[in-house]
Amino acid sequence: MKTLRIAVLTYRGCMATQLFGLADVLRIASQIDALRHGSSRVQFDVQMVGFDTAVAVSGGLRLPAKRPRGTFDLLIVPGLLAERGHRWSTTLAALAPELAFIAKTFARGTPVASVCVGAFLLGEAGLLDGRQVTTSWLFAKEFATRYPAARLQADAMLLEDGGVITTAAVTSVFDLALHLVKRHLGAAAATATAQATLLPTARTSQAPYVDPEAAASPLPSFSNRLRDWFDSRLAEPYDLQRVARAFHVSGRTLMRRVKAETGDSPLTMLQHARVDKARRLLASTRWSVARITQEVGYNDAATFARLFARRVGEPPSAYRKR
Structure with missing residues (x-):
């Protein structure tokens, strides 16, 4: 039997869900593999390692941890319980031994x-420059600002680049666990483990879970006023010159100011506003997709469904069902 030594780094404030969730899923996968093959082909030796004998994780629970010894086949860095505008410099400075x-x-x-915002620790340790990475959608803009050399794909669920794996928000720890099961025990074992634990097997994007209001950063005053203007006129046809006149600027000036402040065009801002309104209507009403399509300014349901899927990661009908 092959033994795979996995170190899970415990540190002050890290999320207990991610520590135990990963270990439990891997343990269940070994049991399932043993039932299918007579004995498990791989033993996942998951060890909680840290630099304090007892680590206060999220919620104040204190867990024993042993200092890392020897070599490991994989090091996993969980995320921590944070809030928007978290004081990352202070938190990360206190984790110098872990970094x-x-x-x-x-x-x-x-x-x-890394799992979730554990990517901030990898970024601070210098592992992410030039690599394709992801992290929790809620902290993606803060991450991109702090680590501009990382090639952030904020919608991705799990990415692997040059020996570094990064995953999305909190429960992506289970996607990571199934990824490891598939790699070391095969796709059939991963599917069987997912079935036994009621875990999804095909999550490739965190876009369907994004709350646009929570994800949005405060816009500069001009673009914020433009977004409000669009929100009250979603069903009206788009006319750049009409919008420009409403804000007493030329069309060229409107395009330039919005691009400088948001990175988008006015039309893209409008499309995002329409999709966000459609998401709210799909979740809060029983209106048909066709009616919602018209409500947000589109006559062709198929065209809007494609636009919606590009923004959200799934078509309107699938979004409503989930």
Whole structure:
């Protein structure tokens, strides 16, 4: 039997869900594999390692942790309980021993994975420059600002690039666990484990879970007024010159100011506003998709469904059902 040594880094404030969730799913996968093959082909030896004998994780629960010894096949860095506008510099400065351990472990050739905002620790340790990465959608803009050299794909559920795995928000720890099961025990074992634990097997994007209002950063005053103007006129046809006249500027000036403030065009802002309104209507009413399509300014349901799917990651009917 092959033994895979996995170190899960415990540190002050990290999320207990991610510590135990990963270990439990891997343990269940080994049991299922043993039933299917007579004995498990891989033993997942998951060890909680840290630099304090007892670590106060999220919720104040204190967990024992042992200092890392020897080599590991994988180091996993969980996320921590944070809020928008979190004081990342203060938090990360207090984790200097953990950051040094992450950097040293990776430099020795050990793959490293993060869950949720654990990506901030990997970024601070210098692992993410030039790599395709993801993190929790709620903190994506803060992450992009702090680590501009990382190639952030904010909608992705799990990405692997050059020995570094990053995952999306909190429960993506289970996507990571199934990813490891599939890699080391095969797709059939991963499917069987997902069935036994009631876990989804095909999540590739966190876009369907994004709350646009929670994800949005405060817009500069001009673009904020434009968004409000669009919100009260979603069903009206788009006319750049009409919008420009409403704000007493030229069409060229309108385009330039919005691009500078948001990175988008006025039309893209309008499309996003229409999709966001459609999401709210799909969740809060029993209106047909066709009626909602017209309500937000589109006559062709198929065209709007494609636009919706590009923004949200799934078509309107699937979004409503989920």
